[in-house]
Amino acid sequence: MARKALLRRISFYADLDDADQQVIMEINGRDQHFEKNTEIIDAGQEMDSVLIVKEGWAIRYKTLEDGRRQVLNVLLPGDMFDLQVLVAAESDHSVKTVTSLKGLSVRPSEFRRLLTESGKLTLAFWWMQVQEEAFLREQIVRNGKQTARERIGHFLLELYRRVLITGAGAGAGNEEGFRVPLTQTVIADALGLTPIHTNRVLRQLERDDLLERDNGWILFKDQRRLAEISQFDIGYFHLDAFRMRLGRE
Amino acid sequence: MARKALLRRISFYADLDDADQQVIMEINGRDQHFEKNTEIIDAGQEMDSVLIVKEGWAIRYKTLEDGRRQVLNVLLPGDMFDLQVLVAAESDHSVKTVTSLKGLSVRPSEFRRLLTESGKLTLAFWWMQVQEEAFLREQIVRNGKQTARERIGHFLLELYRRVLITGAGAGAGNEEGFRVPLTQTVIADALGLTPIHTNRVLRQLERDDLLERDNGWILFKDQRRLAEISQFDIGYFHLDAFRMRLGRE
DNA sequence: CGGCGAGTTGAAGAGCTTCAAGCCTGGTGG
DNA sequence: CCACCAGGCTTGAAGCTCTTCAACTCGCCG
Numbered sequence: 001m002a003r004k005a006l007l008r009r010i011s012f013y014a015d016l017d018d019a020d021q022q023v024i025m026e027i028n029g030r031d032q033h034f035e036k037n038t039e040i041i042d043a044g045q046e047m048d049s050v051l052i053v054k055e056g057w058a059i060r061y062k063t064l065e066d067g068r069r070q071v072l073n074v075l076l077p078g079d080m081f082d083l084q085v086l087v088a089a090e091s092d093h094s095v096k097t098v099t100s101l102k103g104l105s106v107r108p109s110e111f112r113r114l115l116t117e118s119g120k121l122t123l124a125f126w127w128m129q130v131q132e133e134a135f136l137r138e139q140i141v142r143n144g145k146q147t148a149r150e151r152i153g154h155f156l157l158e159l160y161r162r163v164l165i166t167g168a169g170a171g172a173g174n175e176e177g178f179r180v181p182l183t184q185t186v187i188a189d190a191l192g193l194t195p196i197h198t199n200r201v202l203r204q205l206e207r208d209d210l211l212e213r214d215n216g217w218i219l220f221k222d223q224r225r226l227a228e229i230s231q232f233d234i235g236y237f238h239l240d241a242f243r244m245r246l247g248r249e
Numbered sequence: 250m251a252r253k254a255l256l257r258r259i260s261f262y263a264d265l266d267d268a269d270q271q272v273i274m275e276i277n278g279r280d281q282h283f284e285k286n287t288e289i290i291d292a293g294q295e296m297d298s299v300l301i302v303k304e305g306w307a308i309r310y311k312t313l314e315d316g317r318r319q320v321l322n323v324l325l326p327g328d329m330f331d332l333q334v335l336v337a338a339e340s341d342h343s344v345k346t347v348t349s350l351k352g353l354s355v356r357p358s359e360f361r362r363l364l365t366e367s368g369k370l371t372l373a374f375w376w377m378q379v380q381e382e383a384f385l386r387e388q389i390v391r392n393g394k395q396t397a398r399e400r401i402g403h404f405l406l407e408l409y410r411r412v413l414i415t416g417a418g419a420g421a422g423n424e425e426g427f428r429v430p431l432t433q434t435v436i437a438d439a440l441g442l443t444p445i446h447t448n449r450v451l452r453q454l455e456r457d458d459l460l461e462r463d464n465g466w467i468l469f470k471d472q473r474r475l476a477e478i479s480q481f482d483i484g485y486f487h488l489d490a491f492r493m494r495l496g497r498e
Numbered sequence: 499c500g501g502c503g504a505g506t507t508g509a510a511g512a513g514c515t516t517c518a519a520g521c522c523t524g525g526t527g528g
Numbered sequence: 529c530c531a532c533c534a535g536g537c538t539t540g541a542a543g544c545t546c547t548t549c550a551a552c553t554c555g556c557c558g
Contacts, residue, residue, distance in 0.1 A: 137321050434505095
């Protein structure tokens with residue numbers, strides 16, 4: 001049950017038969033549980049396994065010497081980090097939970113076994129990696145060339161789509177919106193803004209009838225218009241490109 | 250001779266013996282030549298091969314609907330793109346030369362052959378990929394949390410170090426500085442600034458005796474101080490992490 | 499010799515930050 | 529059970545960084 005997020009995620013990249021699903025459900029790893037706001041990986045730390053998120057949210061981030069913090073990416077259920085451990089490396093950034101989090105810690109040897117066992121899985125993991133890099137690039141465009149208003153709209157739409165893909169646990173999202181367990185400070189640190197300005201823009205988006213906030217939920221009042229304003233184009237998710245490929249092979 | 254950039258680059262990730270070097274020098278591909286300011290890959294375009302840069306500079310970038318352009322990364326001799334073609338994808342961004350450029354176009358099948366042929370090479374390519382992602386992350390931090398002055402210093406130091414790694418052709422760089430064939434507009438588009446402001450900050454860095462510009466060259470007057478100001482820490486290049494790993498295996 | 503791309507400079511203004519203060523909520527301990 | 533505290537959210541006012549608009553220079557190529 002708890003591994004469904006990964007299953008749903010991978011299903012987006014490969015047509016899994018029963019045997020494939022079996023392989024995934026039987027991944028050999030150590031269950032891990034982290035409290036809210038807990039450091040999972042410190043920058044500079046040597047990593048020794050791949051962690052698959054089963055439940056909960058986390059952030060990757062880097063801190064400058066003077067304390068300024070930049071959030072690089074948000075980790076949702078079904079996400080993995082850090083594949084780069086497969087070639088061994090120290091992490092050049094930190095990872096920290098924003099909610100309590102359940103994960104599955106998989107040793108590199110086990111992970112390599114998975115990859116050799118199933119070509120389909122290998123392809124799927126490649127795809128997840130390609131997508132992850134695409135998210136980083138989009139983050140660069142957003143923070144480099146968009147206004148605060150555009151950034152926030154774009155960021156929320158990206159998260160929303162990602163949550164819908166994995167289901168991300170019961171009641172995490174629906175047609176109207178989704179649960180966002182991020183503080184405005186975290187959002188600000190992701191988008192290169194101050195929490196104060198982030199707050200002002202969020203309120204303005206509400207006044208403009210583009211979204212509504214309710215008890216940790218973001219509800220979209222007009223997704224089309226918000227996507228237009230923030231120039232959100234889901235192309236970079238590569239959602240159908242890989243399906244076309246599957247058809248060709 | 251022309252493939253030396255790749256050789257030098259890979260040598261940073263693996264101790265190559267004569268046989269390995271032979272394999273690299275004999276990579277089966279099609280020589281390609283592009284003029285200055287030429288589109289190599291259009292966003293949305295289907296890719297069918299991996300391109301290895303032998304000579305010249307290029308940029309990866311994305312354009313918003315209204316024409317705003319964000320440069321994601323600079324491609325130097327010894328760099329490759331796009332490995333993701335190995336699992337097949339449309340590109341979600343564009344690539345364009347900034348100088349005339351010589352490249353080697355390698356078909357996915359040939360590339361896969363290389364990977365199966367040499368475990369050392371596989372590891373080295375993984376490393377290049379890890380490093381590429383690290384550059385993207387650093388770009389996010391730079392543009393998200395640093396001032397124009399810091400960004401420009403950091404960006405120039407990053408490029409400088411990268412140029413030194415591959416040699417990047419005769420006379421491309423030395424202890425004092427390096428040749429930067431980027432217009433101020435490109436630098437601005439990489440750093441999320443306007444060309445005008447970029448110009449002002451560059452001039453200010455000169456007035457502050459931190460650097461000197463001469464006919465397309467950037468000369469560092471005080472690298473230590475510039476690195477300090479811009480909080481440039483080469484850690485994210487992962488230059489020795491992999492060497493440690495090599496020693497362990 | 500004319501024009502184009504790149505660089506440079508000034509002046510005005512917008513967007514975002516900084517500093518400051520108050521509010522609201524949930525959790526904790528007396 | 530309620531007082532208190534901490535963290536997150538909200539708002540105002542002032543100011544700074546960076547942008548925008550505009551104009552001029554320089555070198556290069558046709």
